[in-house]
Amino acid sequence: MSHLKKKAASGVIWSSIDKSSTMLIQFVFGIILARLLLPEDYGLIGMITIFITISQALVESGFSRALIQKKDADQVDYSTTFFFNFLISLVIYGILYISAPLIADFYSEPLLIDLVKVVGLNVIISSAAIIQRTILIKKINFKKQAIVNILAGLVGALVGIGCALADFGVWALVLQYLSRNFATSVLFWILSDWRPSMIFSIPALKKLFEFGSKILASTLLYSAFQNIYLVVIGKVYKSEELGYYTRATLFKQIPATLVTTVMQNVTFPVLVNVIDDDTQVKKVMKRSIKLTAFLLFPMMTVLIVFAEPLVMVLLTEKWLPTVILLQILSIGVIFFPINAINSNFINAKGRSDLFLKLEIINNILTIIAIAVTYRFGINTIAIGYVFASFIGFFTYAYYSGKFIKYSGFVQLIDMLPYALVSGIVVSISYYLWRFIDDQTLYLAMGLITSAIGYIICAYVLKFKELDDIKEIIQSKLKKK
Incomplete structure (x- = not known):
């Protein structure tokens, strides 16, 4: 096989291992959680899913796809994107924090105020490892991604089950989500060789944004409208x-x-x-x-x-x-x-x-x-x-x-x-x-x-x- 075909074959194998393993973890431990928790608990999380999904899309700003598409991406591009993503994550979390009471009023669910404020922390946590993940995808290297996702999935699952057994209710789902994503970011930093340099280039940012902005807009639309079913059902039913x-x-x-x-x-x-x-x-x-x-x-x-x-x-x-x-x-x-x-x-x-x-x-x-x-x-x-x-x-x-x-x-x-x-x-x-x-x-x-x-x-x-x-x-x- 050609070099490109070999890389694709390797990518298929490790990506398959990654996703099949993480899905298996999610499936098995999800069943255990569903047996321990109530449908209402999952409904509460469903109500705020759209806000968290849109927030994460805003943080990435389409730059991940832009970096993959740019064949000559360098340290300036990566570092600039890293610092921009992290800054945006702080801004987005601030907006979520302030908006929490409004979200709760919309659904007439007071508990959502605290849920939004805590779950929203994931926006900051996830921004820390976007570049490490992007570089691995660009290299069609899914082995390290598989290791990270499997280990992080196990961490989150065990935390969730432990909290459910301790009668934490809906908070078991929240803590499972946060612990998994925190472990993901930490592991990417441990396993990745890339580190940001103290560089921030406005021209590089503008060039990436030319492509990434359109991806961002489409991702926002996709995220909003894929989750709008949850908003409508949560509001009406x-x-x-x-x-x-x-x-x-x-x-x-x-x-x-x-x-x-x-x-x-x-x-x-x-x-x-x-x-x-x-x-x-x-x-x-x-x-x-x-x-x-x-x-x-x-x-x-x-x-x-x-x-x-x-x-x-x-x-x-x-x-x-x-x-x-x-x-x-x-x-x-x-x-x-x-x-x-x-x-x-x-x-x-x-x-x-x-x-x-x-x-x-x-x-x-x-x-x-x-x-x-x-x-x-x-x-x-x-x-x-x-x-x-x-x-x-x-x-x-x-x-x-x-x-x-x-x-x-x-x-x-x-x-x-x-x-x-x-x-x-x-x-x-x-x-x-x-x-x-x-x-x-x-x-x-x-x-x-x-x-x-x-x-x-x-x-x-x-x-x-x-x-x-x-x-x-x-x-x-x-x-x-």
Whole structure:
């Protein structure tokens, strides 16, 4: 394999280890926390999620993507960005602190005043290690990132469980979040060789901001409108119902985020390196989307088909209203990783203006979906999310079709075989073991049968993605 291909292969492996491990930690310990805490506790955190997410986006200011996109980024660029990010984090936290009473009044939840003030500290904590993370991504070096994220995830999980057992209630979730991010920043400083110099260049800042500002604007729009569901549900409905929605969102996001992050972190720097060759770009895009579909569809199909036994076994009966939400939302999230690949292509071309345009269009779709559905219950809101996601997919794929003749329709055709095989295999597994009364055993047998059946079908149908995964693993073993 070429040097670039070897780096991409290594990136896929370590990024996969990173995300699969952190997601596993989040999933396992999240189940324990959900059993110990109440849906209302998760609802309270859901109410302030949008404010924290937007604050973190403002702190980064799109500079991380700008530094990755700039091939000749140097110490001046890194140091300038570091000090700018830290200064902005202090300003943003001050705004959050002052706004806490207003946020609490909006939701009519007095407890949110203290929650916002404490959770907001993460804005400062996270800003300390943005550059270290960016440099590792730019180098397609995911090994150190995996170590940091796994260790920090364990720290946060253990703190959260300990606090939940001590009856801290919602504060167990807050302390889990803060301890994990604090450990992340500390570990990045320990494992990274980079240190800031006492340099601050206004010209360098302006140049980075030309690209980063558009990324910032699109990220702000994305963060705001992705979390606006939580705002609307938290405002219109009870915190308990918002808790059900956030649990369903977490379940469906685990496989989608895992696949998205792995493919996005690897494909973006690779696309940057081949962006001037349309043939190579289309090849990378096509293989990325097929591999994404190969990995994602069986996982999402399992969530849809086995939603009820999953919730009953893992979260207990008190979370049963989450089932229908999980099934609906899992359909919509299928397009999320594919959209990320298409947006990577646009950003790799340096067209952050088009990326911003797409974000605006898709946010308009989100507003329309919410406006039409919010009065009819959270299940209807979830259905609106699915429709908005489906239409949004074609807007993201539009420029892929325009620039490299790889339209949304062609992308759907490429994904179709994996969707059909997943649907057939998982459905057969669901009905095959229906005679088993024990829910835990039924779920275990269904998942095992689904996994084995899918792999066998992929082998018989000669899905090339099996060879891709095998090649990546073999290249890593040879390197070692």
